[in-house]
Amino acid sequence: MIPSVVLNFLFPPPPSVFITTMSVIGFASLANAGFMEIKGKHMQYSKLAEEKKKAQISSKTGMLIIYTPAFLAGLSSLIIFPNEELRFTLGSGALTIHFLKRVLEVLFVHKFSGSMDVEAAIAISLSYLSMTSTMIYAQNFTKGLQVPSTDLMHPGVAIFLVGIVGNLYHHNLLSNLRREGEKDYKIPKGGFFNLVICPHYLFEIMGFIGITCISQTIYAFSFTSGSILYLMGRSYATRDWYKSKFEDFPENVKALIPFIF
Structure with missing residues (x-):
């Protein structure tokens, strides 16, 4: 049960097992990843990456793999649903801008000196894509509420x-x-x-x-x-x-x- 005070700030939970499951999994996996970082088991990118033993790609390529699918998901939602409610448009627009900025930073701002695990790049990319798509999908359940x-x-x-x-x-x-x-x-x-x-x-x-x-x-x-x-x-x-x-x-x-x- 969600405390009533929380519902003063949030729409009620949608009648969707998928959204509920993704909410629990998303929170639990990120919280666990944060705990693992403190214990020294790091995501395999940037300066905290451990000794490289798996298949590698350049950090720049890896970062583009990480951010581009989520950007395209946000952009697609704006193109496919151009006449949605303002909240949907602002939310999808913010996600699109967030990941577009990330892509542009990879191309024009960041300087890279290392490599990245292919598996890590794909896993993080799928996580961001899943988050973006699910957040946009969840917004649909607020229509008319x-x-x-x-x-x-x-x-x-x-x-x-x-x-x-x-x-x-x-x-x-x-x-x-x-x-x-x-x-x-x-x-x-x-x-x-x-x-x-x-x-x-x-x-x-x-x-x-x-x-x-x-x-x-x-x-x-x-x-x-x-x-x-x-x-x-x-x-x-x-x-x-x-x-x-x-x-x-x-x-x-x-x-x-x-x-x-």
């Missing part, structure tokens, strides 16, 4: 925009740490990097919170809650990695939440 007593759609747009701009800004700072041809890691500085080691994750969380506020569905809430737990674990592991590599890593720089965590 009374809007929750606390309508968060318009605040959600603002939160999403702050999140996506902040995430892009800090990704650009990360990219500019290295000059052309450099492969060594450096301690990031500037922006919120002076407070936390993963401000790009912090703003990514804000982006997903914004999408959840636009959607106000149980599935969006479940996915975002799981994503927060995963990114908390990932940022904790990232801070540990920097501390192990740099003796001068500043102790006052937290993992994800300024002054707290």
Whole structure:
């Protein structure tokens, strides 16, 4: 049973076993992945990847594989359903923009120096594609329903925009740490990097919170809650990695939440 106070902010659960199952699986798998990050069992991409033993592809190719299908799913929903309710259009549009930004960053912002497991790239890609498609599908069940007593759609747009701009800004700072041809890691500085080691994750969380506020569905809430737990674990592991590599890593720089965590 869902507490009645929660239903002040969310549409009631849809009569769909699929959506319910995906909500539980999505939250549980992301929360477990975050716990595994803290224990040292990392997703096999970026600097936290372990020794490479499986089939590899370039990190750039891997990231394009990860983000492109989810972007196409969001874009397709806007093309196939052009005259839907505003909430559906805003939610699908936000998902499309989120993954389009990711694709453009891979092409024009990020600098890559390593490789990625093919299996990891495909698994993460399917996860993002499933999330995007399910979130769009879940929104269909809100058609004709009374809007929750606390309508968060318009605040959600603002939160999403702050999140996506902040995430892009800090990704650009990360990219500019290295000059052309450099492969060594450096301690990031500037922006919120002076407070936390993963401000790009912090703003990514804000982006997903914004999408959840636009959607106000149980599935969006479940996915975002799981994503927060995963990114908390990932940022904790990232801070540990920097501390192990740099003796001068500043102790006052937290993992994800300024002054707290």
